[in-house]
Amino acid sequence: MQDQEEVKKNDASLKNKAEDNYIDNWIKESLWNDVFYRYLTWLIITLISYSIIHGIRDFSTLSYFSGYVKNTLSILNFIVPLNIFIMFIAITFKDMEAREVEAWTQKRWWGILGAILRKINCETLLFTSGISFSFTIIVILSALDIVTNPPNVSIHSALTIFFFCLFISAISFIHAFLYVICKRERETIFCSLIKKNMLIPMIYTLISLVAFGYIYIGF
Structure with missing residues (x-):
């Protein structure tokens, strides 16, 4: 009976399992493969979108350019400091888990919270990298x-x-680099600069508060 139940569970899980293909396997080999694939996708989608919009009758490049720049810069002005704020909170859990495995393991609730924050941060870093590119x-x-x-x-x-363009490209590439740092398995490069474990949360929290103050207070 137990074997039959296990077989049924396996069959049910296989129905919703993603297909195994060459592209997905190649992306999983390296986070840089993932970044390259995303840049290629963003490039293709952007070129197609611009071509469609540019082909509309009475399209004004100057009007479109002015509105697009204004709206996108408003998004970047808000989300870039926000990314820094979230990232240093997220990697606090990541680096402390690498330094003190038992105390910061994901088997504890704060370890799970750290994993959730890192996942959210990775998505916001990719979003910023994509919109900047x-x-x-x-x-x-x-x-x-x-x-x-x-x-x-x-x-x-x-x-x-x-x-x-050089400045905006730098924002995109820096966020892609931070995505790799936050996503990869080992501790971050920032952690290697801090020798004492107790200083990691203190320094990261200070940086996060500065970013928070920039967003909401403006100092």
């Missing part, structure tokens, strides 16, 4: 369209656009 692509495409019709852009404007 897509933002860079949109800025480049819109700028090219604006400056070539008619081609009357100054060198100063071109340099401004270039460094602006």
Whole structure:
């Protein structure tokens, strides 16, 4: 009877199991494979979306560009400090679990809380990385369209656009790097700089509070 029940449970679980394919297996080999796959996906979706919008009758590149930049920068201004705030709380659990396995294990409720926070943080880091990367692509495409019709852009404007894209790209790549740090199994690189275990929560909490103050207080 027990064998039959186990077989039924296995059959039921297999019905909802994801398929095993080459792409998923390749992504699971390395977190950098995961990041590369996501960047490729974001690039394709952004190019297709921009092509569709650009093909609409009476489409104004300048109006679209102005509105898109304003809205996206508002999101980034809020979510970047928020990511720092959440991340240092999340990796407090991660690094303390690596240093003191028994006390911070995920078998305890605070260990489970840390795992949930890390999962949320990974998603917000990926979201920020993706929106920053897509933002860079949109800025480049819109700028090219604006400056070539008619081609009357100054060198100063071109340099401004270039460094602006460079800055937003840096935000994207830094968040992707932080995603890998937060997601991988071993302790973070920040932990290696702190020798005493008791200082880890104190330093990380201080950084989180500074980020929190930047978001809601503005200092």
